[in-house]
Amino acid sequence: MTAIEKLEILKNNLSKLKNLTVAFSGGVDSTFLLTVAKDVLNENVLAVTVNAFVHTNKEIKESIEYANKIDVKHTVLNIKDINIQEFIDNVPQRCYFCKKEIFTQIIKISNKNKIINIADGSNIDDLSDFRPGMKALKELGIMSPLKEAGLTKQEIRDLSKMLDIPTWNKPSFACLASRIPYNHKITQQKLQMVEKSEEFISQLGFKQFRVRHHGEIARIELPQSDILKFIESDSSNKACKYLKSLGFNYVTIDLLGYRTGSMNEVL
Template sequence: MLEQKLEQLRRLFQQMDRALIAYSGGIDSTLVAKVAYDVLQEKALAVTAVSPSLLPEDLEDARVQAATIGIAHEEVQTQEMENPNYTSNPVNRCYFCKSELHDTLKPMALQRGYPYVVDGVNADDLADYRPGIQAAKERGARSPLAEVGITKTEVRELSQQLGLPWWDKPSQPCLSSRFPYGEEITVGKLQRVGRAERYLRQLGWKNLRVRSEGETARIELPPEQIKEFVFTTELPPLVAAFQEFGFLYVTLDLEGYQSGKLNRVLEMTQAAS
């Protein structure tokens, strides 16, 4: 079954002939870039959008991974932080982010002779609240993984099967996803979240989030790692570091990390209406 999906994915790119990949360096878009390059070679181009919401480490990962694959890779600056519809952080913030992304990539693709812009949206993403998907579709972007029905788990399985060493890389959405809806996003806030997450990764914790709520940092780790974190981490230096980054308070989420947790407020609002 999985092999059939991979073959369908390859045929899809054969039909495209030339494709520009919206390439974040995450596991999904990297698999798309890998298969696109295997099929199209020099007729595939990976483009990474660079902005304050992208961690410098993630940009470096994108560069290394593209070089490992062999695909041509370019970077473009996007300006979503200049759009108040984005920085005010409404519930459809991602719509304005992806609008900026694809309004940047589509003209670039047409100018370079690429008839298709494709992204890394997978089949599981279609079941989640992802307003950015609508923005991409409105601008003619295609989602090969979703079209073929490849799930997140299958993305990892295929990545491992194809020999990609980052097949188990944790998901890493943009830093703006760390803020509750309605809290204004600024470059300074993005930077302090980025520095806090970098600090924790340097301590050896890989799959995590630092949620920012006002002046409070809330650390989320997988539930099974919480006890180890509490008993093995020197907490005073951690708190001092976070305060140096700009937070006043540092907390640990006892429920643990769950993707999309900040969307619960949307579910509560819908239930109350």
């Protein structure tokens, strides 16, 4: 089945809904879903963006700007603290407890707006990784229209480009908590160190990468094709100096390169 055919399935599924709340992070998947939903359901769509300390200010800003651009109703759910012990302790099931709490609050917002359907941007590729948060979505009755239509990440990018959605080539992003090894406590200080580190490396001209926080060690994951460029352009020295100013004692480059879910490799 082609991506175009899957897009038609997605549109047909959405057209059967009276209204829809989209959990909108501003990433590739949720931006595509929100755009298609707005096209199909018009004013009967609400976007909800979660603003918590596990999200970057840049992501929140871009979400607000895009929602305004396509003229969709938009609410920012501000969560000052995530007071979930399992999340703070960073257990392997962390994402389950976090998703359960956040989507429970999104449900409340939807109820206030008399919206009965809630969707997230999970795609079919998410089934191949360790995603405990998907269990929480299922328990709460959250829809995943992209997954149900069988859309892969690459197909979503291709269709986004075809539809002139600006996030078609946006680097993949995950919540900042994914940069902390399991069973190492999550703190705002650690997350801020990661956010500032990644912001700096982005300013050096690199797009897809991660900075993993291993206590006194920062482990930088870059696509293998970028590793030599990072070293030879002197970016490594600049990054080392800056990351050490944030509190890291050692700055390393992972020779295996960038890959999503690398923290799951120890499970």
